[in-house]
Amino acid sequence: xxxxxxxxxxxxxxxxxxxxxxxxxxxxxxxxxxxxxxxxxxxxxxxxxxxxxxxxxxxxxxxxxxxxxxxxxxxxxxxxxxxxxxxxxxxxxxxxxxxxxxxxxxxxxxxxxxxxxxxxxxxxxxxxxxxxxxxxxxxxxxxxxxxxxxxxxxxxxxxxxxxxxxxxxxxxxxxxxxxxxxxxxxxxxxxxxxxxxxxxxxxxxxxxxxxxxxxxxxxxxxxxxxxxxxxxxxxxx
Numbered sequence: 217x218x219x220x221x222x223x224x225x226x227x228x229x230x231x232x233x234x235x236x237x238x239x240x241x242x243x244x245x246x247x248x249x250x251x252x253x254x255x256x257x258x259x260x261x262x263x264x265x266x267x268x269x270x271x272x273x274x275x276x277x278x279x280x281x282x283x284x285x286x287x288x289x290x291x292x293x294x295x296x297x298x299x300x301x302x303x304x305x306x307x308x309x310x311x312x313x314x315x316x317x318x319x320x321x322x323x324x325x326x327x328x329x330x331x332x333x334x335x336x337x338x339x340x341x342x343x344x345x346x347x348x349x350x351x352x353x354x355x356x357x358x359x360x361x362x363x364x365x366x367x368x369x370x371x372x373x374x375x376x377x378x379x380x381x382x383x384x385x386x387x388x389x390x391x392x393x394x395x396x397x398x399x400x401x402x403x404x405x406x407x408x409x410x411x412x413x414x415x416x417x418x419x420x421x422x423x424x425x426x427x428x429x430x431x432x433x434x435x436x437x438x439x440x441x442x443x444x445x446x447x448x449x450x451x452x453x
Contacts, residue, residue: 221393223249224257226267237275244314246273255317278339282447286439289334289425293325296337302441311446326350330409335360335428336436348453349431354406356432356453362400363425364416372419376400380418382411388417398424 221420223238227238227247239257247254248268249261262294269330284362300314300323313319319341326349328339340346369375376392390404400421402412413423429436432453 220260220262222257223247223254223259223261223267226261227269230267231269240275241269241273242367243316243318244274244278245314246270260307262393278316278318278332281313281323282338282340282342282345283319283323283444284434284436284439284447285337285444286337286436286440286441287329287334289427290331292331293337295327297323299442299445306439306443306445309445311448313446327353328409329428330411330426333360333426333428334421334441335426335441336431336434337428337432338431346445357403357405357430358407358428358432359401359403359430359435360407360412361395361429362402362412362416362423363398364400364421365398365424366421369420372421375419376402376415376446380415382408382414387411387415403430441449448451 223242224235224238227233227241228235231238231241242257242259243255245253245255246269248270250265251268285296287293287299288310297320300320302400307313322341323339324341326340326344326346328403329335329337335409338345338349346409373392373394376390376435378387378389388404388406390402390407392403393401395401400416402415416423416441434451434453
């Protein structure tokens with residue numbers, strides 16, 4: 217029996233190219249083995265297996281991606297990263313980007329949306345996006361929907377908008393309004409982890425559920441829980 221060899225070696229021999237070029241083709245999702253796309257250069261193949269290079273193959277570098285995920289409640293960012301699979305890609309994703317395993321390498325969350333909260337969580341490989349959402353986060357407006365129980369104290373809504381302190385420091389103004397009898401909308405810049413539960417507690421309310429629905433100009437919109445999509449080329453935070 218003939219020993220198997222690395223896919224990158226097989227492709228390099230078939231295309232009469234260097235091993236590094238072969239690896240670029242493979243990691244770009246352009247090489248299939250017996251009809252199945254393989255993205256690992258080290259994948260072992262047998263001589264009789266059919267190796268095909270897509271006619272659309274290119275050696276252009278894979279652009280960094282940014283991913284919008286509707287994080288389920290009770291899940292931290294590390295666990296949420298595991299949701300980024302082809303099976304969980306939003307059916308109505310209109311980015312035109314082909315999913316590659318390379319898109320999950322060095323993919324970092326831009327912030328630590330608290331575990332109890334659900335809603336929009338952003339992962340990125342793009343340093344431009346990271347700079348805006350991490351380095352300049354204090355200037356980014358975020359919007360949340362808070363499900364609450366309890367009875368609001370007198371002037372509680374005014375205090376939520378402006379007048380509370382946290383860790384002995386005055387909180388910046390936040391736009392807070394009722395959506396219905398049990399639901400409050402919070403919109404503001406520099407909202408800290410744990411701030412909304414704390415604010416609710418200070419005015420006699422108990423936070424039951426929390427969902428982030430927007431970061432800067434980017435709404436979560438109709439993205440289903442546990443699903444994700446790519447940031448489209450023209451979209452900006």
